[in-house]
Amino acid sequence: MSSSQPSVSIVVPVRNEADNIAPLIAEIGAALDGRWAYEIIYVNDGSTDATGERLAGIMQQRDNLRQLRHARSTGQSAAVRSGVRAARGAIVATLDGDGQNNPAFLPDLIAAVEQGAGRVGLAAGQRVGRKDTGFKKFQSRVANGVRNAILKDGTRDTGCGLKAFPREVFLTMPYFDGLHRFLPALVRREGYEIAYVDVIDRPRHSGVSNYGFFDRLWIGIMDLAGVWWLIRRKKPTPDVTEVRP
Numbered sequence: 001m002s003s004s005q006p007s008v009s010i011v012v013p014v015r016n017e018a019d020n021i022a023p024l025i026a027e028i029g030a031a032l033d034g035r036w037a038y039e040i041i042y043v044n045d046g047s048t049d050a051t052g053e054r055l056a057g058i059m060q061q062r063d064n065l066r067q068l069r070h071a072r073s074t075g076q077s078a079a080v081r082s083g084v085r086a087a088r089g090a091i092v093a094t095l096d097g098d099g100q101n102n103p104a105f106l107p108d109l110i111a112a113v114e115q116g117a118g119r120v121g122l123a124a125g126q127r128v129g130r131k132d133t134g135f136k137k138f139q140s141r142v143a144n145g146v147r148n149a150i151l152k153d154g155t156r157d158t159g160c161g162l163k164a165f166p167r168e169v170f171l172t173m174p175y176f177d178g179l180h181r182f183l184p185a186l187v188r189r190e191g192y193e194i195a196y197v198d199v200i201d202r203p204r205h206s207g208v209s210n211y212g213f214f215d216r217l218w219i220g221i222m223d224l225a226g227v228w229w230l231i232r233r234k235k236p237t238p239d240v241t242e243v244r245p
Contacts, residue, residue: 004037005037005088006036006037006038006039006064006088006089007036007037007038007089007090007091008032008036008037008038008039008089008090008091008092008093008110009038009039009040009041009083009084009087009088009089009091009092009093009167010028010032010038010039010040010041010092010093010094010095010106011041011043011080011083011084011087011092011093011094012024012040012041012042012043012083012094012095012096012097013043013045013076013079013080013083013094013096013097014042014043014044014045014047014051014079014097015044015045015046015047015051015073015079016047016048016049016051017047017049017051017097017098018047018049018050018051018053018054020097020098020099021042021051021054021055021058021097022054022058023099024097024099024103025040025058025062025065027102027103027104028040028103028106029062030103030104031103031104031106031107032103032106032107035107036110038064038089039064039065039066039087039088039089040062040064040065040066041066041067041068041083041086041087042055042065042066042067042068042097043067043068043069043070043079043080043082043083044067044068044069044070045070045073045074045075045076045078045079046069046070046071046072046073046074052067052069055067066086068082068083068086070082075177076180077175077176077177077178077179077180078177080094080179080180081175081179084167084170084171085171087167089167090166090167090168091110091113091114091164091165091166091167092164092165092166092167092170093106093109093110093162093163093164094161094162094163094164094180095161095162096161099202099203100161100201100202100203101125101160101161101162101199102162102199102200102202105125105162105197105199105200106162106164108123108197109123109125109162109163109164109195109197110123110164112164112195112197113164113165113166113195116193116195118166119192119193120192120193120194120195121165121166121169121187121190121192121193121194122163122164122165122169122183122184122187122192122194122195123163123164123165123194123195123196123197124157124158124160124162124163124183124184124194124195124196124197125157125160125161125162125163125197125198125199126157126160126196126197126198126199127157127159127160127199127200127201128198128199128200128201158180158181158182158183158184159181160199161180162197162199163180163183165183165187169187169190169192170183172190173186173187173190174186
């Protein structure tokens with residue numbers, strides 16, 4: 001595996017996903033090998049299982065695989081941010097580490113950003129045929145409906161982990177816990193277009209979800225209010241001309 005400068009960085013936030021590590025990395029390789037110079041950055045968000053050891057073992061065979069480790073779990077948004085900040089590629093793509101996001105859709109997302117030629121600030125996966133429980137699908141419909149009604153971000157599914165964006169665009173976003181769920185609204189706020197890609201959802205390979213509903217409900221409401229305020233306060237960027245003597 002080449003260690004040349006990557007043009008694409010794949011960021012995967014994980015917490016206690018040891019049994020999902022090897023299958024997902026193999027699928028990422030199958031999707032991207034020969035198409036882009038890329039790196040895979042796993043952000044180990046305070047795992048207490050064998051996630052770190054599994055990654056270390058695979059790193060012996062893959063020199064484009066990197067592991068960042070949080071000493072304690074700080075959440076998905078913080079993990080994504082750590083990965084993006086460490087990324088060497090100009091384009092960053094993200095996906096969840098549980099296997100529900102199929103890496104076969106990564107090329108479509110990356111290509112959408114490339115073809116946007118600076119206009120597209122985000123390519124967002126939109127899940128179809130979701131494999132979650134009825135309750136999770138219900139809570140997502142409610143959350144997406146409320147968010148879209150208030151922010152008018154034109155996105156029916158912000159919870160999908162499959163996304164791609166220019167690294168520099170992401171780093172201009174105001175950081176807060178939960179940022180990954182409001183990227184469409186914030187990217188539009190900065191004047192960029194969003195490309196949408198339908199992706200097929202699938203069951204997780206193994207393990208259980210690390211994210212609950214009620215533990216983030218009130219925080220999500222506060223975040224929604226904060227993002228609404230940011231959008232309302234956005235002022236047009238002035239035209240600037242340098243005056244020379």
